[in-house]
Amino acid sequence: xxxxxxxxxxxxxxxxxxxxxxxxxxxxxxxxxxxxxxxxxxxxxxxxxxxxxxxxxxxxxxxxxxxxxxxxxxxxxxxxxxxxxxxxxxxxxxxxxxxxxxxxxxxxxxxxxxxxxxxxxxxxxxxxxxxxxxxxxxxxxxxxxxxxxxxxxxxxxxxxxxxxxxxxxxxxxxxxxxxxxxxxxxxxxxxxxxxxxxxxxxxxxxxxxxxxxxxxxxxxxxxxxxxxxxxxxxxxxxxxxxxxxxxxxxxxxxxxxxxxxx
Amino acid sequence: xxxxxxxxxxxxxxxxxxxxxxxxxxxxxxxxxxxxxxxxxxxxxxxxxxxxxxxxxxxxxxxxxxxxxxxxxxxxxxxxxxxxxxxxxxxxxxxxxxxxxxxxxxxxxxxxxxxxxxxxxxxxxxxxxxxxxxxxxxxxxxxxxxxxxxxxxxxxxxxxxxxxxxxxxxxxxxxxxxxxxxxxxxxxxxxxxxxxxxxxxxxxxxxxxxxxxxxxxxxxxxxxxxxxxxxxxxxxxxxxxxxxxxxxxxxxxxxxxxxxxxxxxxxxxxxxxxxxxxxxxxxxxxxxxxxxxxxxxxxxxxxxxxxxxxxxxxxxxxxxxxxxxxxxxxxxxxxxxxxxxxxxxxxxxxxxxxxxxxxxxxxxxxxxxxxxxxxxxxxxxxxxxxxxxxxxxxxxxxxxxxxxxxxxxxxxxxxxxxxxxxxxxxxxxxxxxxxxxxxxxxxxxxxxxxxxxxxxxxxx
Amino acid sequence: xxxxxxxxxxxxxxxxxxxxxxxxxxxxxxxxxxxxxxxxxxxxxxxxxxxxxxxxxxxxxxxxxxxxxxxxxxxxxxxxxxxxxxxxxxxxxxxxxxxxxxxxxxxxxxxxxxxxxxxxxxxxxxxxxxxxxxxxxxxxxxxxxxxxxxxxxxxxxxxxxxxxxxxxxxxxxxxxxxxxxxxxxxxx
Numbered sequence: 001x002x003x004x005x006x007x008x009x010x011x012x013x014x015x016x017x018x019x020x021x022x023x024x025x026x027x028x029x030x031x032x033x034x035x036x037x038x039x040x041x042x043x044x045x046x047x048x049x050x051x052x053x054x055x056x057x058x059x060x061x062x063x064x065x066x067x068x069x070x071x072x073x074x075x076x077x078x079x080x081x082x083x084x085x086x087x088x089x090x091x092x093x094x095x096x097x098x099x100x101x102x103x104x105x106x107x108x109x110x111x112x113x114x115x116x117x118x119x120x121x122x123x124x125x126x127x128x129x130x131x132x133x134x135x136x137x138x139x140x141x142x143x144x145x146x147x148x149x150x151x152x153x154x155x156x157x158x159x160x161x162x163x164x165x166x167x168x169x170x171x172x173x174x175x176x177x178x179x180x181x182x183x184x185x186x187x188x189x190x191x192x193x194x195x196x197x198x199x200x201x202x203x204x205x206x207x208x209x210x211x212x213x214x215x216x217x218x219x220x221x222x223x224x225x226x227x228x229x230x231x232x233x234x235x236x237x238x239x240x241x242x243x244x245x246x247x248x249x250x251x252x253x254x255x256x257x258x259x260x261x262x
Numbered sequence: 263x264x265x266x267x268x269x270x271x272x273x274x275x276x277x278x279x280x281x282x283x284x285x286x287x288x289x290x291x292x293x294x295x296x297x298x299x300x301x302x303x304x305x306x307x308x309x310x311x312x313x314x315x316x317x318x319x320x321x322x323x324x325x326x327x328x329x330x331x332x333x334x335x336x337x338x339x340x341x342x343x344x345x346x347x348x349x350x351x352x353x354x355x356x357x358x359x360x361x362x363x364x365x366x367x368x369x370x371x372x373x374x375x376x377x378x379x380x381x382x383x384x385x386x387x388x389x390x391x392x393x394x395x396x397x398x399x400x401x402x403x404x405x406x407x408x409x410x411x412x413x414x415x416x417x418x419x420x421x422x423x424x425x426x427x428x429x430x431x432x433x434x435x436x437x438x439x440x441x442x443x444x445x446x447x448x449x450x451x452x453x454x455x456x457x458x459x460x461x462x463x464x465x466x467x468x469x470x471x472x473x474x475x476x477x478x479x480x481x482x483x484x485x486x487x488x489x490x491x492x493x494x495x496x497x498x499x500x501x502x503x504x505x506x507x508x509x510x511x512x513x514x515x516x517x518x519x520x521x522x523x524x525x526x527x528x529x530x531x532x533x534x535x536x537x538x539x540x541x542x543x544x545x546x547x548x549x550x551x552x553x554x555x556x557x558x559x560x561x562x563x564x565x566x567x568x569x570x571x572x573x574x575x576x577x578x579x580x581x582x583x584x585x586x587x588x589x590x591x592x593x594x595x596x597x598x599x600x601x602x603x604x605x606x607x608x609x610x611x612x613x614x615x616x617x618x619x620x621x622x623x624x625x626x627x628x629x630x631x632x633x634x635x636x637x638x639x640x641x642x643x644x645x646x647x648x649x650x651x652x653x654x655x656x657x658x659x660x661x662x663x664x665x666x667x668x669x670x671x672x673x674x675x676x677x678x679x680x681x682x683x684x685x686x687x688x689x690x691x692x693x694x695x696x697x698x699x700x701x702x703x704x705x706x707x708x709x710x711x712x713x714x715x716x717x718x719x720x721x722x
Numbered sequence: 723x724x725x726x727x728x729x730x731x732x733x734x735x736x737x738x739x740x741x742x743x744x745x746x747x748x749x750x751x752x753x754x755x756x757x758x759x760x761x762x763x764x765x766x767x768x769x770x771x772x773x774x775x776x777x778x779x780x781x782x783x784x785x786x787x788x789x790x791x792x793x794x795x796x797x798x799x800x801x802x803x804x805x806x807x808x809x810x811x812x813x814x815x816x817x818x819x820x821x822x823x824x825x826x827x828x829x830x831x832x833x834x835x836x837x838x839x840x841x842x843x844x845x846x847x848x849x850x851x852x853x854x855x856x857x858x859x860x861x862x863x864x865x866x867x868x869x870x871x872x873x874x875x876x877x878x879x880x881x882x883x884x885x886x887x888x889x890x891x892x893x894x895x896x897x898x899x900x901x902x903x904x905x906x907x908x909x910x
Binding site: 040060089187 | 271274578579618621625640642647651661662672696697698699702703
């Protein structure tokens with residue numbers, strides 16, 4: 001395990017808007033003794049452009065991504081959505097030549113964080129402590145395109161002090177959808193309300209998941225709609241931050257980077 | 263504001279509509295799950311169903327030819343209509359040649375697609391819809407909001423009020439009583455019908471059979487009582503042989519209505535001497551863009567669709583706004599693709615592919631494994647884009663080409679959080695500590711050993 | 723293929739889709755059991771399609787029941803046939819085949835009157851004593867002559883078009899009652 005070399009991919013949304021998730025990912029992988037590298041030239045996987053129908057632009061991002069990451073032994077990202085984009089949707093970008101060749105092998109080495117921990121490293125207990133009631137929202141791309149459902153569950157079950165709720169809740173989209181939420185904000189918000197209310201039923205203190213985009217959308221929905229009668233609004237938190245919390249370095253909601261230091 | 267946007271807006275403010283659609287789609291989903299979860303051969307049945315449909319689309323022209331030969335050998339007639347107006351004209355000509363003025367119609371999305379009802383009406387022909395849901399929307403002067411449950415947007419109370427107003431009965435909102443009222447009203451129409459029109463789920467090339475699935479028995483009455491019977495369907499519905507039906511009818515019943523098998527399944531042929539059945543049978547095959555779609559390597563997959571409606575029931579967008587907001591005969595995920603392949607005017611429904619979060623629930627439930635998100639994305643990519651969008655996209659691309667430009671953009675986005683799309687700003691406090699990249703670089707530049715041993719590229 | 727096992731499965735599946743199943747023992751005649759059913763359900767008028775046992779039934783029933791149409795004894799113009807069947811309290815047909823694992827009746831168009839007698843009256847009495855027995859749809863499709871028209875009927879007519887609430891008897895029969903005589907079924 002110690003010899004595993006991992007290149008960290010921090011999706012643009014996480015890079016710019018959810019730094020804590022990225023640091024938590026670093027902390028988890030380092031705790032496991034993984035040799036971690038980060039190339040600060042990285043930007044975006046191209047999903048936003050691709051989903052908006054701008055294939056040429058998306059191809060540009062894809063080629064850049066492949067150029068930066070094709071040598072990595074493993075590529076790990078704290079996002080199911082971006083990993084799925086690279087792994088599956090690049091197939092629709094008409095890549096050619098060395099880009100196509102490199103992608104065909106690269107796609108087998110890119111993993112979402114929890115998927116990597118459980119399926120590749122065979123780790124489902126990393127000594128985390130998080131003494132709260134937590135519900136999980138399975139993000140659609142992680143769930144349906146990468147088949148990620150059991151992995152986060154296994155990891156959460158082994159977190160000290162954590163009480164898991166909502167386990168049997170039906171999986172449904174939060175209503176974010178990237179460009180969808182920009183084009184149809186009201187509709188997207190109503191879908192977010194629907195999903196957030198489902199998630200509130202078991203009164204979790206936190207809602208977690210593997211994608212910050214969905215969690216941010218849910219956070220907004222909780223904030224806008226207030227709590228259901230008799231309930232309190234849960235906080236949203238990326239699963240990496242739960243897993244990064246230990247008894248010596250407990251979770252701190254105010255911190256912007258891990259360990260509370262910038 | 264586009265028509266679709268306008269309709270979405272009004273749907274979002276209609277609490278009754280929302281309740282009706284959530285309720286109906288959740289019940290449909292639950293019934294479907296009851297049939298499918300725990301089936302050990304579900305995935306292989308999907309493969310089998312897809313294989314049959316794939317073959318049927320691959321060999322379509324040959325199968326149409328064979329079907330026509332078989333069906334006409336028995337005295338039936340087959341027509342191929344290039345578009346909606348041609349199909350309507352053929353139908354009207356058949357009916358006029360018999361002097362038929364009053365008849366019955368069973369639910370058929372293809373006839374909705376070509377606006378057959380409207381065409382018959384203006385030709386002075388009275389064709390009453392006999393499927394209960396269709397009867398309700400016809401009375402209300404609406405279009406169906408779902409491809410298998412036409413009136414799912416209506417509550418029992420609104421149907422009660424509609425019946426009281428249009429049929430002059432005493433108000434009731436009991437579904438059993440309302441169904442009985444419709445049964446009584448429509449019985450008369452069946453017994454006096456001069457023609458029956460229905461869709462068809464599949465046509466069997468090998469034997470010349472028409473295959474129709476239903477539950478109410480209205481199709482059965484429509485093809486048993488009137489002397490003239492017309493089936494209208496798309497040219498993609500041909501199957502090679504009878505055995506091809508096996509995986510399809512089972513998947514259809516389970517996916518559409520959560521039944522093990524449909525209430526009625528008809529395998530129809532023109533009647534032989536001494537047999538029961540109508541005196542004349544006609545089949546109208548409609549192209550209306552289908553052969554163009556079949557010749558399109560990316561889009562031909564949509565032609566595999568068997569119209570079960572499972573993707574509508576499962577779609578979180580559909581479940582929030584209902585079918586009418588799509589402003590198209592075919593709503594939901596399948597409709598957002600199909601509507602852009604049919605007819606002449608390809609610009610008409612180009613907004614619909616945006617009405618999806620790409621969550622993939624539709625692909626998950628599709629009995630023939632149509633990759634709807636992929637088709638939606640393909641349509642988004644093909645669409646002509648407004649100049650302003652192109653400029654934004656180019657700006658994004660230019661930004662994403664370099665990490666330092668991303669930094670500038672990110673800082674700007676965090677500063678003006680309120681005016682940029684949520685995607686760049688959500689969850690970030692103005693004046694926050696900057697991006698992950700800047701933090702890493704800051705640490706790296708610190709002289710003392712940083713807490714994290716994270717290595718940047720040039721350190722390796 | 724084990725027929726009695728398939729008939730048992732058929733019975734179970736038929737009941738699951740709101741159908742009814744009446745089994746005869748060896749000494750009972752179909753006609754007397756049908757007569758008993760007709761009396762106890764206050765059925766005043768019936769129509770019959772053209773099937774082999776129709777004469778026995780007509781003889782057993784004509785005393786107390788009005789026989790509006792007997793397609794075995796004559797043919798009727800379409801419109802007259804429809805009106806007669808619509809007036810009847812029950813329609814009696816035999817059944818070409820049954821499909822066990824879905825509780826399905828297969829009515830072929832070979833008998834005159836089959837379509838109308840099985841669809842217009844509110845009660846459909848179906849005699850499966852001479853029916854072929856198939857395990858499933860695949861088996862039916864494989865073994866059935868391809869030149870005819872078939873209707874596969876699974877339970878009473880139904881709709882769920884109003885708020886997804888299941889209502890029996892949308893346009894077709896509200897009740898489907900199957901009569902089965904052991905030792906007399908299955909020719910496969």
